[in-house]
Structure formats: C-alpha cells, structure tokens
Amino acid sequence: MNMEQQTELIAEALNLTLFGMGFVFLFLTLLVFVTKAMSIIIQKMNKQSHDDDTHHDDNLSLKDELDEETKFVIEQAIKMHRGA
Amino acid sequence: MNMEQQTELIAEALNLTLFGMGFVFLFLTLLVFVTKAMSIIIQKMNKQSHDDDTHHDDNLSLKDELDEETKFVIEQAIKMHRGA
Amino acid sequence: MNMEQQTELIAEALNLTLFGMGFVFLFLTLLVFVTKAMSIIIQKMNKQSHDDDTHHDDNLSLKDELDEETKFVIEQAIKMHRGA
Amino acid sequence: MEHLNLLWNNTGLNQMVWGQGLMLLVGMLLLYLAIVKNFEPLLLLPIGFGAILANIPGAGIAEGSGILHVFYVVGIESGAFPLIIFMGVGALTDFGPLLANPKTLLLGAAAQFGIFATLLGAIGLTAVGIFDFSLTDAAAIGIIGGADGPTSIYVASKLAPDLLGAIAVASYSYMALVPLIQPPIMRALTTEKERQIEMVQLREVSQSEKIIFPIMLLMLVALLLPDAAPLLGMFAFGNLMKESGVVDRLSDTTQNALINIVTIFLGLAVGSKLMADKFLQTETLGILVLGMVAFAIGTACGVIMAKTMNLFSKNKINPLIGSAGVSAVPMAARVSNKVGLESNPHNFLLMHAMGPNVAGVIGSAIAAGIMIQFLG
Amino acid sequence: MEHLNLLWNNTGLNQMVWGQGLMLLVGMLLLYLAIVKNFEPLLLLPIGFGAILANIPGAGIAEGSGILHVFYVVGIESGAFPLIIFMGVGALTDFGPLLANPKTLLLGAAAQFGIFATLLGAIGLTAVGIFDFSLTDAAAIGIIGGADGPTSIYVASKLAPDLLGAIAVASYSYMALVPLIQPPIMRALTTEKERQIEMVQLREVSQSEKIIFPIMLLMLVALLLPDAAPLLGMFAFGNLMKESGVVDRLSDTTQNALINIVTIFLGLAVGSKLMADKFLQTETLGILVLGMVAFAIGTACGVIMAKTMNLFSKNKINPLIGSAGVSAVPMAARVSNKVGLESNPHNFLLMHAMGPNVAGVIGSAIAAGIMIQFLG
Amino acid sequence: MEHLNLLWNNTGLNQMVWGQGLMLLVGMLLLYLAIVKNFEPLLLLPIGFGAILANIPGAGIAEGSGILHVFYVVGIESGAFPLIIFMGVGALTDFGPLLANPKTLLLGAAAQFGIFATLLGAIGLTAVGIFDFSLTDAAAIGIIGGADGPTSIYVASKLAPDLLGAIAVASYSYMALVPLIQPPIMRALTTEKERQIEMVQLREVSQSEKIIFPIMLLMLVALLLPDAAPLLGMFAFGNLMKESGVVDRLSDTTQNALINIVTIFLGLAVGSKLMADKFLQTETLGILVLGMVAFAIGTACGVIMAKTMNLFSKNKINPLIGSAGVSAVPMAARVSNKVGLESNPHNFLLMHAMGPNVAGVIGSAIAAGIMIQFLG
Ligand code: NA
Numbered sequence A, B, C: 001m002n003m004e005q006q007t008e009l010i011a012e013a014l015n016l017t018l019f020g021m022g023f024v025f026l027f028l029t030l031l032v033f034v035t036k037a038m039s040i041i042i043q044k045m046n047k048q049s050h051d052d053d054t055h056h057d058d059n060l061s062l063k064d065e066l067d068e069e070t071k072f073v074i075e076q077a078i079k080m081h082r083g084a
Numbered sequence D, E, F: 001m002e003h004l005n006l007l008w009n010n011t012g013l014n015q016m017v018w019g020q021g022l023m024l025l026v027g028m029l030l031l032y033l034a035i036v037k038n039f040e041p042l043l044l045l046p047i048g049f050g051a052i053l054a055n056i057p058g059a060g061i062a063e064g065s066g067i068l069h070v071f072y073v074v075g076i077e078s079g080a081f082p083l084i085i086f087m088g089v090g091a092l093t094d095f096g097p098l099l100a101n102p103k104t105l106l107l108g109a110a111a112q113f114g115i116f117a118t119l120l121g122a123i124g125l126t127a128v129g130i131f132d133f134s135l136t137d138a139a140a141i142g143i144i145g146g147a148d149g150p151t152s153i154y155v156a157s158k159l160a161p162d163l164l165g166a167i168a169v170a171s172y173s174y175m176a177l178v179p180l181i182q183p184p185i186m187r188a189l190t191t192e193k194e195r196q197i198e199m200v201q202l203r204e205v206s207q208s209e210k211i212i213f214p215i216m217l218l219m220l221v222a223l224l225l226p227d228a229a230p231l232l233g234m235f236a237f238g239n240l241m242k243e244s245g246v247v248d249r250l251s252d253t254t255q256n257a258l259i260n261i262v263t264i265f266l267g268l269a270v271g272s273k274l275m276a277d278k279f280l281q282t283e284t285l286g287i288l289v290l291g292m293v294a295f296a297i298g299t300a301c302g303v304i305m306a307k308t309m310n311l312f313s314k315n316k317i318n319p320l321i322g323s324a325g326v327s328a329v330p331m332a333a334r335v336s337n338k339v340g341l342e343s344n345p346h347n348f349l350l351m352h353a354m355g356p357n358v359a360g361v362i363g364s365a366i367a368a369g370i371m372i373q374f375l376g
C-alpha cells in the first residue's frame, strides 16, 4: 500500500467516524425530544380522560422545568461534540 | 374491450358461477348423505359392542388387576434403579 | 447379469459386510475403553475433591476387578470375532 | 460534504414519494385497528407492520433480497404458509356440532353464493369499463366472501398475486367487521317469530365419528375435486391429529408454536404486498367494495337457505344460524347467538351455529378448488 | 357443457389409475395402524396421511411445486429433517445406564449384524435374479435392521431415494412390531435359567461423565469415521444441550416444539414418497420381507453376543437385554423387561436394557457412516 | 485390502491438518467456557459445537451441501436468523426505564464511539502494515463494540462474511466478559463521590407510551436511515407485539419457541464459519484484540458522557450507568448496579441502567445502518 492509498484510507475512515458518530448523536437526540413530546402528549391526554383526579399542577410545572433543563443540557452536549 | 369480448367474458363468468355453485351444492349435499350414513353405521357398531356390557365383568376385573400389577412393577423398577 | 458380474457383486457385498461389522466392533470396543477410562478419571477427580468422604476402598477394589474382567471379556470377544 | 450529501440523498425523507407516505399511514391505520379496535389483531398487526416496513423509502425490505420478500417467496409463493395455517385451523376445529346436524352443511354451501355473485359483479364492472379485472382477478376477489383468510391468500397467490395484499387486508378486515355487517342483514331477512325458533339439543358425537369424518371428507375431495385437496387435505390432517388422540404432542404444537410462528411470518409477508405502487390502484378500491358486497350477499344467502330448508322440514332451523355459513369462525357463530338472544333470551344458538360455521370453511375451500381448476 | 366435461375430466374418479386407488387404501391402512393399533403413531399417522395426499389423482401434491414435494426437497433431500430429529432424540436420550455399564456397547455392536446380513440377502436375491437391487439399494435396505427411523431415512435419502418411502414405512412399522417380532426369537435362543439371571444394581453416573460422553463420542467419530459425523454429531449436540444444564431453554424447545414440528413435516414428506408408480414395485415387497429379516437377525445376534460375553465373564449378563441392541428405543428395552419378568417376576431388566438400547443407536449410525463412505 | 486402505484414507486422523486439530481444541474451549464458565452459553455452546463439526476432517459439514453450510446460507446469508433473533429481543425488551428518563438515550449514543474508534484502529493498523483490513472489514469489526450479537452477525454477513466467525465469537465472548472488562474502567474514570450519587425514582410509564414508542422509533428510522430499518424494524415489531397486549400468543411464541429454535441454528451456522482455513489467520488475532479495545472504549465513553451531562444539569446522573450504554443487555446494567453498591450499599442502579442499556441496542443498530449505507 503506497502513501497515497494509506492517506486516502485513513481519510475515509475519519470521515465515516465523523459522520457516523454525528448521525448517531443526531438520531438519538431527536429521539429524546420526540419521546419527551410523545410522553407529554399522552400524559396530558390521560390526565384529561382522568380529570377527576386531584390536581397535580405543581408536579407538572416541575416536570416542565425539568424538560427545559434537559433541552439545555442536550444543546450544550451537541455544542461540545461539534467543538470537540 | 369490444362488445364481443365483453359478452364472452360475462358468459364465462356466468358459466363459472353456474358450475361453481352447482358443484358446491353437489359436494356438500353428498357430504350430508355420506356423513349421515357414516354416523348411522358407527352408532350401530357402538351399540353392538356395548350391548353386552354386563358380560365382560370378569374380563374387566382381570384387566384392572393387571393394570395395578403393572403399576406396582414399574414402581418397584424405579425404586431399584434409584438404589432404594 | 452374467456370472462374472454376479460374483463381483457378491464379493463386494461380502467385503462391505466384513469391513463394516469389523469397524462397528472396533469402534464400539474403543468406545468401551475410552468411556471406562473417562469414568475412572472423573470418579478419581470427584473423589479427590470430596476426599472428606468416608473411605470407599472396598468399593474401589471391586471396581478395579470388574474393569479388568471386562477388559478380558472384550479381548475374548474380539478374538472370537476374528476367528469366526 | 460528499458524505453528507449521500446521507441526505439516502434518507427516507428525501426519497419518499407521496404513495409511500400514504401507505405508511395505511400501515398505521391497520395497527390502530388491530391494537385499539381489536380487529383480528393476530393478522392485522403483523400485516400492518409489514406494510410499514414495505413502504420505507429506499430500504427495499419487500423487494429483491429484502427480508419480507424472502418471507413472501418462501412462505406464500410456495403455498406453504396458508396451508400450514389451514392445518392449524383444522387442529383447532371441532366438527362435533356439524356431525350432530349434518344438514347444516347446506347452509355452508348457500353462503358461498357471495363468492360467485362478487365474481359476477367484478366482471360486470369490468364490462361496463369501471374497473379492469381479468377473470382470475375476479375469482380471487370473490373468495374474500368466503371469509377465510388462509383460503383467500392461497387462492390469490395462485390466481392474482398482484392483488394479494388488498385481498388479504379486505378479507381479515371484513372478518373483523362481521359483528357490524351481519346483524342488519339478518334482522331484515327474518321475522321476529323466526328469530325466536328454539332448536333441539344436539346429540353427543362419538370419537369414532370425529376420527372418520376428516378422512371421509378428504376421500370425497380426492375423488371429486383434486384441486381442493391441498387446502382441505391439510385441514383434514390437522383435524385428524387432534381427534385421533394418539399424537397429542404433535397436535398441541400445531395449535400453538407452529401456527403462531407461521402467523407472524404470514402476516409480515402479506404486508410486503402492500407496497405503494401495487396497492394504490383504483383496483384496490374495487376490491374493498366488492369484498364487502361478497360478505353481505353470503350472509343473506345463508339466511335465505335456512328459511328455504324450513319450508321442507318439520324440524325447524333458526334462520339466524344461516349467516354463520360464511365461516369467519367463530365470530359469525357468536353473532348468530347474540342476535338470537335479542329475540329470545333463553335461546342459545352458539353450538347450533358452529355447524354451518365450519361447513362454511369447507364450502369456501371447495369454491376455491373450482376456481383453481378452471382458471389456475 | 364444455365446463362439465372439464370438471369430469379433472375429477379424481376419472383420472385414477388402479395403483393410486390401491395406495389410497395403503394410506388408510397406515392410519388404521397408527390410530387403532397405536403403531408408532407419531410417524405413521403423518406418513399415512402424506401417502393419501400423494396419491390423489390429478392433484400433484407430491410432484413439481406441490407442497409435499416442497417439504421433501427442503427437508429430506437436504438432510435437515432427519438430522434435526436426531438432535431431538439426542436431547431425549439418557446415557446414564450405558455409562454405568459400558460393555453393553458391545451388544449394540452385535445387533448391527442384522444390517449387513440383510445387505447380503438383498444382493443374494439379486444374484439369483429374484430382485434387482444395486449395492446402494441393498445398503439402504439393510439399515432398516438398525431400527432407527431417522437413520434409515437419512441413509435412504443419500443412497436410494427412490426406495425411501418403502424403507421408512418398513422401518417404523417394524419398530412398532418389536413386541411381536422379538419375544419368540429371544425365548428360542435362551434357556429358562439364562432368562432368570439377575443383574447387579447399576451405579449412579455423575453429571460430568454425562457431559463429557457426547463430546468424546463425537471426537472418536471425527477421528475415525467422518461420514458418520453429521448423524452422530447432531445426536451428541442434542444430548450435550440436555446434559450440560446451561441451555435448558434450548434443550426444552428441542425436545418439544422443534422435534414435533419437524416430525410432522418429515412424516408428510416421507409419505410423498409413497406415490403409486414408485411404491408399487416388486422391490417394495422385497424391502418389506428383508426388513423383517434384518430385525430378526439383529435381535438374534444381540442375544447371542450376550451369551458369548457370559462365557468369558464372572459377572453374568441376562441375555434378554441383548435384543435391545437393535435400538427401537425404548420399545426393545421394554420387551427385554417384559420377557424377563415372565421367567423371574422379581427381575427388572428395564434399566439394564437401556444401555444396549442406546448403544444400538450409536451402532446403527456407525454402520450408516460406513455405508455412506463406501457407497455414497 | 483396498477397502482397508480406503477406510484409513478417509479417517479423520489421516486427513487432519494441524489447523483442524487446533480448531477442534478451540471448539472445545468454547464448550468449556459455555458449560463450566457459563459464558453466554445460549450462543457459545452451539457455536462451539458447530466449530467442532465444521473442522472434522473429510466430513465437509460446513461446505457445499453439508448441513451447517445449508443452515448458514438459509439463515445467515439471507439475514433471516439475526433479524428474527432481533425480533425476539424486541419482544423481551422493556422500554419503560428508557421512557421514564429519555435523556439516557444519549449515554447509548456516546458508547457507540467504541465502534468508530475501533474502525479507526483497524484502519490505522492496516496503514502501518500490521494487518490488512479493508474499510468494510474494519466496520464489521468495529460493530463488536456495539455488544449486540445479532447486530454484529447481521453487519458481518453483509460487509465481511469471511470474518463472520471471528466477529461473532469475539462479540459473544466479550459480552460474557463484561463483568471483568468494565468495572476497572468504570472505577478509574469516576470519583468515589460520583459513584455514590443516588438517582430519583423513575416515574411509572403508561401502556400507551410503550405502544407508541416502537412505532415512533420505526418512523424516525424510516425517515432518516432506511438502512437501519430491517434491524430496528424487526426489533420494534417484536416490542410492539409484546406491549400491544392483543397478540399475546404470538408474543409468547416469539419469546420462547421461536427465538430458541433460531438461536440453535444461528449458533451452529456461525460455528460453521470457524473452519480452520478461514479462522486461523492473523486477522482473527487482530479482531480479538480490536474487539476488546472497542468494548473498553465504549464503556469509557459512556461513563464520560454521563459525567459531561452532569456538568450541565441540576439533576445528576450516576456516571456508573453510562457504561451500560454499550448494551450487552442485561449484563452491563447488572454491572452498573454491582459497582454502585460497592460505594453506596443503598443505591440500586439496576433500573436506571436499563435505560442506557436498551438505548445502546438502538445506538448500535443506527451505527450498523450507517456502516451498511456507506459501505454496503
Ligand atoms: Na367460508
């Protein structure tokens, strides 16, 4: 294997790694958001259908706060990954 | 599709329906008769073989005895094998 | 089928029988020895690992005797088969 | 950059055509019907999921060496899956009620008129230029009216493989809709007094009769209509394994592990036939409409046949059990029972309806054999 | 009218040749033996039903793309079904009695003489012009004397596929007839005193020995007779799954769902080889007669070997367990036990006979390997 | 004499080459690991036995029409076995903990860096001339770091079939070694205080969420990475069968009979790829070393990701659950739990670790899809 082929092979491998890890993070991050959205929608729907239950407002607001926090974390993580 | 083809297609379909339904009825009607005949024959045979139930008492008790004996034998064999 | 073909066919069949039965006996006799050897080794190993158990000397000597006897039997059987 | 392009070019988003998007929704609709509405979930859940997998743009799961296409070729093109399912159905079938009252076989015969009426309808619509069905297409569509999934799939795989997806979906969907489709027709065709008819208790059937029946059925098929022999042969074999009582371990496995395994792969393989370019045709709409008509006509003919038989018999039949002749075992028999209870709360028609119900399975298989013989 | 003609032309009645009619009766005879006489029903019921399906005139179920032919090609021609069954048999086998008394392996060796004597007989009958068997045919027929269904089917599929149907039927039928065939031979070759011999209690065998034995057996096969490796390899694998105790879920499935599923399709596929034109040959008669002879000679040789071993041993073997060397597990061992009880009601030979019984399985597989090596 | 020669010439002893002898020992080593050391016995026992069968000199079991080669072609070359196993794994997976704490998906993402680092390593070693791996080889080797047997086998069968044996063995061996490989890395990368972090109780997840999740996952895959759709599709299908609750009989069979049957034949078929001439290459050594490295790096990245996430979050994650992101379900989660208990005997991390654990399965399948898309 000559120098040029070596370089090319390594470049390809690096490329694949970069795009691969990027996509894995992109996909799973998306999945985090979609999953959270889904859970929130379903919990709200369940709540509506069980609206005789006592009020969980505090709980819910705490939850919203948590979600926002998570969002922040993920954004930071993505930034870090890009910067790394 | 011209007129002639149309007519032919419809004629074929009618033919198939006629013979098809005819055959379905023929077959299942035959099956009714054959089934009835079979049931009658078997019920008669069963009756014959059961109409002297009372006469086989000795035989039956012998059989029972044999079964119990066999059971005993097997139990012993298992015990022996276990080393008991 | 002419005479020669007949003879050849029968000769082949006899050959196959001779080698076949010979091999079956050879193989299973070998298996007897190997199995015995395996059992003795494992039993010794088990005994070593359970050497707190009470002494089974009598048992063992009986066993050795049995093994020698079996060996003798097999040798005789092989002799007979060869002579037969 | 080149990689990023490639990645984007290969995404489903980029490759999707509108038809695939629509079919993904159809797949999800089937899942919804299966899971939430409980419509024949054993089949519609795998079919729905298979439909989704088949329509993922660029994945090629239902083509070439894609796994669903492999399942299709191995299991459906060969005929193996529907025949094994039929064996399993045989092992789950009790011919007792039929043997106790064999004339209910005729109800199972009458209900097959739905099949042929639909065939005529499909050809009629073709003649007037609305659809473009060949005679084999029309025959395969008609079999939907038999209300037997595996029979439909088997016939479609022989006569009209391109329509298999739509036919299977229609077949199982309408089987699930039996409790909605049948009662109005049954009520419309019967008087209150007819619906109140109580039937005599069924006699007990001996094991010998149950053992001989499947063999006898197979012999009759062998002598008269060999083309129905694969279907009814496997059906009779399954039943004989069960009734003979000497191969219980085989019978148990057939009724459980084997039928379950095959059901999963049959469903996925059928789903693979719901690819957008094949399924999104006007023909599919025709199949759905005609399938519904087939069910309705079959139901009506079963009821009418029962009423006709009563004209010539002292021993009256409750015409509500006639509708069970379409098969859709055991749903149709339950519907007969339920509608009967509305008119007479002490009248339990369930066991009486099981006779025409299993007769309908035989009748459809005979009709299928005829179709294959004339057109296969 | 044309349709009516076609319908009639295609009926089984019209197309039937006398041979098919006869084979339908043979199929029903097999079902009778399986269901009423309880002759190896797990195999003879599917085989009998397969035979009926295969001989339905005009249906073509056992030819071309017919489903039974598909089962045959996929499962038997490839060797998969008999090998999987053998794996299942391995998972159901307990080598404990054999390990406790390894010299009974020699009884399993002696009983294989039935195989080779039958081969000689078949060639002799060919030489004098009564039949026309090739050497491969004769070898496949001889294996019937091994009294192992899957081994017979495996060898026949390799050496004489045309005779497979007759060989399989003979094999399983005679295995079922063991309680009739063996006792007279056993009584004729033993004295009352010999039949009364009581054997010493078998020692307990450790799990380690049971785990190492199948591996050791496979290694010996690998080194000495690779052609027996598929059969004995799958057998040893099944046994190792069971004895190792670490893959109980695989072992359970092998002993239940898997072996049951394969048994059903093996039986149907074997039945497909009972088509009239192949089965109704004078050869079949020869196979049935020779198979019976093979069983009888194997039984006799097992008994004689046991007596011979007693000549050289202080520790006497009851010669009645020699007959179990033909295998036919566990029927032959039960026969040994039963005949033994007649002479000595306190003498339970069952466990002692299990040693030669499983040894016979190994012996037949070795003989099969030899046949395949020299003739395959 | 001629026969005796033939017999001797055909023995394994005479035909054996040193490599086959060595591979027989390797096969026995795998059996030893499976049975005595309890290393993933469900796979390593069949693989080990298959390896022995494949290396019997002269038997040809893993070539041509040999039965193991048949199993390989039918089950692995087609992709069917690993996909069916993945369906079974789906039916055995509970996404509850993941749904209760979705951000743990990111831990499953981070752990996949082991895959790509290994790919880089393999290419690096090739560049400096130590090994000779192509890019497809390197990708298939990297997937070992995903710690999912079926994913590894699926990718290897597509990208590097010649290396499949070594890759599968490495994959399952290291999955079994997780309790040895991971703890030192986990301890080295965390402080005592971090290991003591207690996590908040997971909320209960509704059935609706569990039903929608697999469908949503499949849709996302369909839209973004169709090449991962076969793997994740079958996985989601298995999970949907379980969670929907409407097809319990299918789900039960998938989790038991079906997955067991396929596991047996998958194992044997993988074993057939351990033939001496393919396996005894310097490449194999490279694969074993690189596979181990992949595991270690994946573990480390999972832990580091957890620590990184803690930098930006009030709600701290115990970094010990990061290592579970490599999957190896459920072993890796148990390891997290065990190491956690060492530092805080009241801290049960098992359920918390199940989130990243199943996330790792998804992550590896995504990575596999990428590899197949770019290189397949
Ligand atoms: Na029907």
Ligand code: NA
Residues within 6 Å of the ligand: E145, E146, E147, E148, E325, E326, E327, E328, E360, E361, E362, E363, E364, E365
């Ligand atoms: Na035998």
Ligand code: NA
Residues within 6 Å of the ligand: F145, F146, F147, F148, F325, F326, F327, F328, F360, F361, F362, F363, F364, F365
């Ligand atoms: Na993973």
